[in-house]
Amino acid sequence: MTTSRGSGTTDLRVLRPDDWDQWYDNLLRAFGGMPESAEERELWRSLTEYDRFVGAWDGDACVGSAGAFTFRVTVPGGASVQAAGVTMVGVAGTHRRRGVLTSMMRRQLDDVRSWGEPLAVLTASEPAIYGRFGYGLGTHSLTLDIDTTRVRLAVPDGADDVRLRYAVPAEALDVCEAVYARRVPERPGMLARMPGWAPAMVLDPEGERDGASPLQCVVAERGTEVVGFARFRVKPDWDVTGSNSSVVVEDVEALDAASQGALWRFLFDIDLTSRIVARGRPIEEPWHHMVSDIRRCGLRRRDGLYVRLVDVGAALEARTYQTPVDVVFDVEDAFCPWNSGRWRLTGDTKGAVCRRTGDAADLALSVRELGAAYLGGVPLAGLGAAGRVREIRQGALAEASVAFGSVVAPWLSHGF
Numbered sequence: 001m002t003t004s005r006g007s008g009t010t011d012l013r014v015l016r017p018d019d020w021d022q023w024y025d026n027l028l029r030a031f032g033g034m035p036e037s038a039e040e041r042e043l044w045r046s047l048t049e050y051d052r053f054v055g056a057w058d059g060d061a062c063v064g065s066a067g068a069f070t071f072r073v074t075v076p077g078g079a080s081v082q083a084a085g086v087t088m089v090g091v092a093g094t095h096r097r098r099g100v101l102t103s104m105m106r107r108q109l110d111d112v113r114s115w116g117e118p119l120a121v122l123t124a125s126e127p128a129i130y131g132r133f134g135y136g137l138g139t140h141s142l143t144l145d146i147d148t149t150r151v152r153l154a155v156p157d158g159a160d161d162v163r164l165r166y167a168v169p170a171e172a173l174d175v176c177e178a179v180y181a182r183r184v185p186e187r188p189g190m191l192a193r194m195p196g197w198a199p200a201m202v203l204d205p206e207g208e209r210d211g212a213s214p215l216q217c218v219v220a221e222r223g224t225e226v227v228g229f230a231r232f233r234v235k236p237d238w239d240v241t242g243s244n245s246s247v248v249v250e251d252v253e254a255l256d257a258a259s260q261g262a263l264w265r266f267l268f269d270i271d272l273t274s275r276i277v278a279r280g281r282p283i284e285e286p287w288h289h290m291v292s293d294i295r296r297c298g299l300r301r302r303d304g305l306y307v308r309l310v311d312v313g314a315a316l317e318a319r320t321y322q323t324p325v326d327v328v329f330d331v332e333d334a335f336c337p338w339n340s341g342r343w344r345l346t347g348d349t350k351g352a353v354c355r356r357t358g359d360a361a362d363l364a365l366s367v368r369e370l371g372a373a374y375l376g377g378v379p380l381a382g383l384g385a386a387g388r389v390r391e392i393r394q395g396a397l398a399e400a401s402v403a404f405g406s407v408v409a410p411w412l413s414h415g416f
């Protein structure tokens, strides 16, 4: 594919291993040019799926990059659905706003469709970029800044029966991964761990620590079973009053309420610390209901995973619906017109069928709104209230909105 807009012409082609270094340097430069550690660079090289990554070239200079990891994402009902994890998007400053991104998105979504993957997902460097390509904001996350000198934690019964032990993060990786794997089906938006990805969870380059300690890990056990883990750093901060150090939480996963409580109590009580900070936490998790003062937990909401239905019918059939639903959507999809038109969705907690129909529409919306609502965290009714879903049959919006909801708030479990 060739793009020509503004001055110059760019060629788009699948990434070749020999081109990776230049391709990746273009990406780093698009993000400001900070170098990465050799360790981190090699990890990303090893995760590159060459036939799913593209580069834009102006002569022999790489001026654009985009990739699509092979992922599986949990959807409401617990199924694990194949999804292209869109990543490493960057356009050289010398070639910006000439349509290079648009040409890469065109190529990528055509490819994803030809691979038979119903979804594409991404996290955005800036929220304004991807809506035009049909991505809707499907999950949110929380940033925490908890004043642990003021906020107390009341843990559930059984927390005292959970034994905690320090472990070397890399050595405990297998047992932590086993816990993670059991959690994945429980929450929409979580990513199944794909081959090669586990080491990324304990990659700990010094340059990324921002003055904090190396990564630490505590494993929670009940009897001989590992029931949870926490990975975190401690960031020292001493002044004339003493220590005001912070616990920087990276991951906490646990299989039950007592183990959740035991791990969070540990994080709250680490000596010499007075804050817990974390990014990318779920918008709803058990410790919210254990704290004495949610106001002092410094919760800030931000955008998480953007979801694009590449095949509307297959995507809507892949999840279940928490109440019976029978609704005809009139979908507008300018960037992937194969989705445009009317679709009848019938489904319940056991499964769903979504087929093309000539019947009259109940709701009219763009594929972006369907993507936003897909994981159950963004109510269709809210999008309707904002004028982004049009109700044609009275009552259809409430019916669909309830059906699309998720008991557990969806959450993207790690960046990519």
Ligand SMILES: CC(=O)SCCNC(=O)CCNC(=O)[C@H](O)C(C)(C)COP(=O)(O)OP(=O)(O)OC[C@H]1O[C@@H](n2cnc3c(N)ncnc32)[C@H](O)[C@@H]1OP(=O)(O)O
Pocket: 030, 031, 086, 087, 088, 089, 090, 091, 092, 095, 096, 097, 098, 099, 100, 101, 102, 103, 122, 123, 124, 125, 126, 128, 129, 132
């Ligand atoms: C999944 C990820 O990897 S997210 C990472 C995205 N990458 C970055 O943020 C790195 C820094 N930025 C860049 O590399 C580039 O500016 C990109 C990739 C964001 C945009 O690439 P470009 O080739 O300039 O985009 P392109 O010319 O195709 O623009 C298409 C449209 O999107 C708009 N657009 C592009 N970037 C932005 C932005 N950051 N904010 C708002 N609108 C944008 C353009 O104005 C254009 O609109 P138009 O069609 O109405 O004229």
